[in-house]
Amino acid sequence: MPTLKTTFAGIECLNPFWLASAPPTNCGEQIMRAFDAGWGGAVWKTIGEPITNVSSRYSSINWQGQRMMGLNNIELISDRPIETNLREIAEVKRRYPKHVVIASLMVESKRETWHKMVQRAEDAGADGLELNFGCPHGMSERGMGSAVGQVPEYCEQITGWVKEVAKTPVIVKLTPNISDIRLPARAAKRAGADALSAINTINSITGIDLDTLEPRPNVDGKSSHGGYCGPAVKPIALNMVQQVNSDYTDGTPLPMSGIGGVGTWQDAAEFILLGAGTVQVCTAAMHYGYRIVEDIGDGLLAWMCKKGYETLDDFRGLSLPNVREWKNLNLNFRVVAEIHADKCIGCQLCYTACWDGAHQCIHLDRASGGMEAKVAGTDPRYMHHEQNPHGMPTPAMVFAESVKKITTTPIPKLDGASALGVTPLERIPRVDVDECVGCNLCSLVCPVPECITMERVENGLPFQSWEERVAAGVAKEAALAGNPNL
Amino acid sequence: MSETASFFEKAPGDTEVAARFADLHPAFEKTAAVTEANRCLYCFDAPCMGACPTHIDVPKFIKKIASGNLEGSARTILEANILGASCSRACPVEVLCEGSCVMHGYNKQPIQIGRLQRFAMDALHASGAPLPFAPGKDAGKKVALIGGGPASLACAAELRRRGVRAVIFDARPLPGGLNTYGIAEYKLPLKESLREIDMLAQLGVEFVFETMVDAKRLKEIEREYDAVFLGMGLGAIHKLGIAGEELDGVTNALDFIAGYKSGAIKGAPERVAVVGAGNTAIDAAIAAVRLGASEVTMVYRRGPEQMSAFGFEYEHAKQEGVRFLWHTPAERAFELGCGLVILAIGQATHTEFLSDGEVKLEHGRVVIDRATGQTTNSKYFAGGDCTNGGREVVDAVADGKRAGIGIAAWLGVDDANA
Numbered sequence: 001m002p003t004l005k006t007t008f009a010g011i012e013c014l015n016p017f018w019l020a021s022a023p024p025t026n027c028g029e030q031i032m033r034a035f036d037a038g039w040g041g042a043v044w045k046t047i048g049e050p051i052t053n054v055s056s057r058y059s060s061i062n063w064q065g066q067r068m069m070g071l072n073n074i075e076l077i078s079d080r081p082i083e084t085n086l087r088e089i090a091e092v093k094r095r096y097p098k099h100v101v102i103a104s105l106m107v108e109s110k111r112e113t114w115h116k117m118v119q120r121a122e123d124a125g126a127d128g129l130e131l132n133f134g135c136p137h138g139m140s141e142r143g144m145g146s147a148v149g150q151v152p153e154y155c156e157q158i159t160g161w162v163k164e165v166a167k168t169p170v171i172v173k174l175t176p177n178i179s180d181i182r183l184p185a186r187a188a189k190r191a192g193a194d195a196l197s198a199i200n201t202i203n204s205i206t207g208i209d210l211d212t213l214e215p216r217p218n219v220d221g222k223s224s225h226g227g228y229c230g231p232a233v234k235p236i237a238l239n240m241v242q243q244v245n246s247d248y249t250d251g252t253p254l255p256m257s258g259i260g261g262v263g264t265w266q267d268a269a270e271f272i273l274l275g276a277g278t279v280q281v282c283t284a285a286m287h288y289g290y291r292i293v294e295d296i297g298d299g300l301l302a303w304m305c306k307k308g309y310e311t312l313d314d315f316r317g318l319s320l321p322n323v324r325e326w327k328n329l330n331l332n333f334r335v336v337a338e339i340h341a342d343k344c345i346g347c348q349l350c351y352t353a354c355w356d357g358a359h360q361c362i363h364l365d366r367a368s369g370g371m372e373a374k375v376a377g378t379d380p381r382y383m384h385h386e387q388n389p390h391g392m393p394t395p396a397m398v399f400a401e402s403v404k405k406i407t408t409t410p411i412p413k414l415d416g417a418s419a420l421g422v423t424p425l426e427r428i429p430r431v432d433v434d435e436c437v438g439c440n441l442c443s444l445v446c447p448v449p450e451c452i453t454m455e456r457v458e459n460g461l462p463f464q465s466w467e468e469r470v471a472a473g474v475a476k477e478a479a480l481a482g483n484p485n486l
Numbered sequence: 487m488s489e490t491a492s493f494f495e496k497a498p499g500d501t502e503v504a505a506r507f508a509d510l511h512p513a514f515e516k517t518a519a520v521t522e523a524n525r526c527l528y529c530f531d532a533p534c535m536g537a538c539p540t541h542i543d544v545p546k547f548i549k550k551i552a553s554g555n556l557e558g559s560a561r562t563i564l565e566a567n568i569l570g571a572s573c574s575r576a577c578p579v580e581v582l583c584e585g586s587c588v589m590h591g592y593n594k595q596p597i598q599i600g601r602l603q604r605f606a607m608d609a610l611h612a613s614g615a616p617l618p619f620a621p622g623k624d625a626g627k628k629v630a631l632i633g634g635g636p637a638s639l640a641c642a643a644e645l646r647r648r649g650v651r652a653v654i655f656d657a658r659p660l661p662g663g664l665n666t667y668g669i670a671e672y673k674l675p676l677k678e679s680l681r682e683i684d685m686l687a688q689l690g691v692e693f694v695f696e697t698m699v700d701a702k703r704l705k706e707i708e709r710e711y712d713a714v715f716l717g718m719g720l721g722a723i724h725k726l727g728i729a730g731e732e733l734d735g736v737t738n739a740l741d742f743i744a745g746y747k748s749g750a751i752k753g754a755p756e757r758v759a760v761v762g763a764g765n766t767a768i769d770a771a772i773a774a775v776r777l778g779a780s781e782v783t784m785v786y787r788r789g790p791e792q793m794s795a796f797g798f799e800y801e802h803a804k805q806e807g808v809r810f811l812w813h814t815p816a817e818r819a820f821e822l823g824c825g826l827v828i829l830a831i832g833q834a835t836h837t838e839f840l841s842d843g844e845v846k847l848e849h850g851r852v853v854i855d856r857a858t859g860q861t862t863n864s865k866y867f868a869g870g871d872c873t874n875g876g877r878e879v880v881d882a883v884a885d886g887k888r889a890g891i892g893i894a895a896w897l898g899v900d901d902a903n904a
Contacts, residue, residue, distance in 0.1 A: 064524045064552070065520065065521050065524040344591075345588040345589070345590075345591035345592050346529075346533060346588050346591065347527045347529040347530070347532075347588045348529055348530035348531060349527065349528070349529065349530060351530055352530035395530065395531075398530075398531055399530075399531050402531050402535070402536055402541075403535075403541045405536065405541075406539075406856050406857065406884075406888075407536065407537060407538070407539050407541075408539055408874070408877060408881050408884075409539060409577075409578060409581060409582060409877050409878040409880060409881050410581055411794060411877070412581075412794070412796060412797065420585065420590045421590035421591040421592075421593075422591070423588070423591050427533065447527050447592070448592055
């Protein structure tokens with residue numbers, strides 16, 4: 001039986017699932033309930049000089065009936081007195097000694113202030129410290145949060161101050177609101193940080209009320225940019241985590257606590273495959289409560305069993321070598337789409353997507369015998385900009401023909417019963433495999449699992465990357481010959 | 487001669503009877519409609535649109551429900567089908583749009599297109615807004631439409647949008663034909679049909695009621711008008727030609743349905759027999775149950791395989807407790823001790839007034855060019871049941887729409903007002 005137990009920057013963890021510093025970790029009572037539900041650790045809602053919050057504070061993006069695909073907040077750090085938070089940390093650690101409590105800290109950028117805050121948090125019993133250099137709203141206007149994280153020198157300086165006194169591991173939480181997240185990551189490392197966590201929330205305006213023209217969340221008719229999180233930000237977070245974890249500029253990367261849109265075991269597995277040691281969760285817990293951790297653990301263990309992994313270390317970072325710079329990808333690898341007619345339901349979303357959003361190589365000619373029709377030329381689209389270069393009906397032409405048809409309500413006795421769920425041949429699109437560039441779009445829009453698959457075309461060509469091609473001088477020739485596909 | 491006051495407000499009916507005919511498919515609540523709309527895959531050249539005789543762009547109107555653009559949704563429906571509200575309730579969607587939904591191929595429930603269409607149309611009606619079309623500039627032409635059912639109404643709407651006067655002649659005191667008087671109340675209440683026709687009256691469609699057009703009147707009309715549209719539907723229900731059918735306690739399905747819908751019939755006797763097994767027969771049988779009959783028997787001379795009713799109608803009748811006597815001669819209906827025998831063995835054609843050879847008939851049906859509705863007499867156009875022998879409301883609307891466009895083109899009037 002595999003185990004979820006792990007060690008992160010020297011901290012023993014029952015499991016890698018931590019609640020991120022946010023409303024779910026506002027107080028000791030909450031965190032103890034979270035531990036009861038199965039969370040392995042919690043990063044305390046950022047402790048600092050108490051602030052005053054606004055009302056309201058959150059807004060979200062719903063998508064096609066699903067709530068909170070993305071969540072935005074303009075809440076600041078803890079509004080509770082420092083001593084209250086510290087007293088509760090001590091109580092939680094006394095009652096849950098095996099669970100991880102990380103104190104998230106943010107104070108004004110003064111050496112003595114940071115020294116004092118670090119000592120108080122460690123005296124309370126925190127297992128580690130997370131320096132909040134990422135909060136993108138409010139605090140940044142006061143020279144804290146992302147105002148620190150966005151300037152590598154500040155990041156390095158404050159991390160250095162903390163390391164002067166810290167006895168527990170120091171985790172630096174990075175902001176994504178920066179053009180290259182590796183720069184503050186390197187700065188933190190130079191200053192002696194023990195680990196990193198990423199990402200904090202992303203600057204965002206979630207929307208405007210179209211009746212009042214006021215943005216959300218509404219504070220007396222006004223709003224302010226907030227921090228975006230939830231499922232919508234996971235791809236951005238994965239990319240940034242990968243960037244930092246693949247950066248060997250200053251030696252081996254630091255341990256990473258991955259944050260951003262984690263809500264399922266698959267999400268957790270992906271962050272770990274890109275090198276994360278633990279994952280932090282906020283939005284999913286805010287949406288559904290602490291109970292979600294059960295399936296994150298259960299599902300991850302089941303997957304580990306299936307894959308034969310005993311510990312998280314068995315698969316940590318295994319996908320990192322598979323992320324490369326574009327110039328190192330194999331230009332000679334080719335796939336084409338295959339539509340499995342037996343699964344096709346005839347929605348023709350692949351057809352309209354390919355025509356309007358891709359390369360016009362899916363056609364509706366199975367029934368009309370167009371499969372035998374030869375398509376002239378190799379790829380004239382880019383050079384000639386002719387309308388409809390294939391001589392195939394455009395979507396507009398297909399539609400116009402359809403509405404001309406005269407149809408009547410079938411009377412069973414006279415017209416026979418139509419077979420439900422049988423897709424007529426003329427509605428099953430065909431891929432012109434000579435023209436298909438293998439972009440994946442059709443397989444992405446197809447609503448039926450496994451109906452459109454991308455099949456490898458064996459062309460006998462060896463691996464060749466763009467970098468190699470440039471080195472060999474081929475690209476220049478190709479450009480001169482005017483053939484972008486060479 | 488033309489009446490323009492609200493037909494809806496003049497709707498006859500009995501509230502107690504109406505209460506027994508609650509919606510078979512209830513209206514969608516708003517969040518449920520949006521959730522259902524979001525299930526729609528937004529197929530390209532959607533099969534549901536192809537299956538609809540009026541080719542309503544179904545994914546388009548559904549996505550507008552999802553986006554909250556309800557006015558646009560209703561307009562999308564009405565552009566294709568001016569009786570979109572009636573059709574949303576009366577259509578046998580199981581064999582039309584919903585029957586062709588690609589979800590069937592995916593082991594999933596089809597999108598509830600009919601209920602979504604009703605949702606969009608109800609929203610338009612609730613807003614109090616008129617039809618989103620204006621009459622065209624007066625083209626100086628006028629067309630007479632014989633019969634006030636769905637075919638004529640759809641034809642008239644197309645004519646009005648092109649500035650052609652449209653005058654509907656109807657034998658009854660209220661417009662709509664079978665749409666008003668002939669559809670089971672739990673599908674389409676009489677007043678809902680009239681509400682929709684009120685909107686056509688606002689578009690300038692004119693009505694002449696309680697006028698039975700005979701051969702003589704037709705000749706006058708032909709002289710007075712620039713074109714004639716034949717939308718009179720079918721005639722009376724066939725007689726059995728057996729002893730007893732002229733007695734009291736014997737009626738036909740159309741009179742029975744029109745009677746309870748308009749409030750003239752308020753109940754049914756203990757035992758009722760219905761002769762026939764078509765959709766109208768089933769409507770009558772279920773109505774008898776709802777009106778208080780405790781034993782309703784359908785008598786059909788052949789078996790369930792031959793009945794012309796849709797499968798889902800048959801299932802509905804069984805759920806309502808209707809009994810079926812298969813392979814049973816009609817005479818048997820009179821031996822069951824029923825207080826009421828309802829004949830529903832199909833309608834005769836109603837083309838006697840065309841006896842002068844105005845237009846070519848086949849088996850009593852008016853022969854038309856399907857694309858334009860034009861008959862063999864260029865001044866005469868036709869559509870609906872009198873041309874197809876009796877199909878659905880939506881088929882009549884599709885015919886009327888094509889004929890309206892066809893007539894306008896023949897009169898040299900082309901552009902429709904948005």
